[in-house]
Amino acid sequence: MDTGALQSRELIDSAYTTTLPGAPEGQYVVLHYHTSFANRQDTLETLTLALAKGYWRISGYYIK
Numbered sequence: 001m002d003t004g005a006l007q008s009r010e011l012i013d014s015a016y017t018t019t020l021p022g023a024p025e026g027q028y029v030v031l032h033y034h035t036s037f038a039n040r041q042d043t044l045e046t047l048t049l050a051l052a053k054g055y056w057r058i059s060g061y062y063i064k
Helices: none
Strands: 006-017 028-037 040-052 055-063
Touching (some): 006 040, 028 055
Antiparallel strands (some): 006 028, 028 040, 040 055
C-alpha cells in the first residue's frame, strides 16, 4: 500500500531489551511512533534497532 507523504510522527515510547521473539539474544531498542501519512492516517510504526559491530542498525520496520 502506498502510504503517501509523511504528515506527522510522534514518539510514543522506546524500550531497551536484550531479547526479542524470534531473534538471537543481543542489544535492541524498540521505538513506537504514532504516525500519519497522506494516504494512511492514524498508524502505528514500530522501528527496531540492533547493536551490531559497535553500530545501531535498523533490524525491523512495521506499520499497523
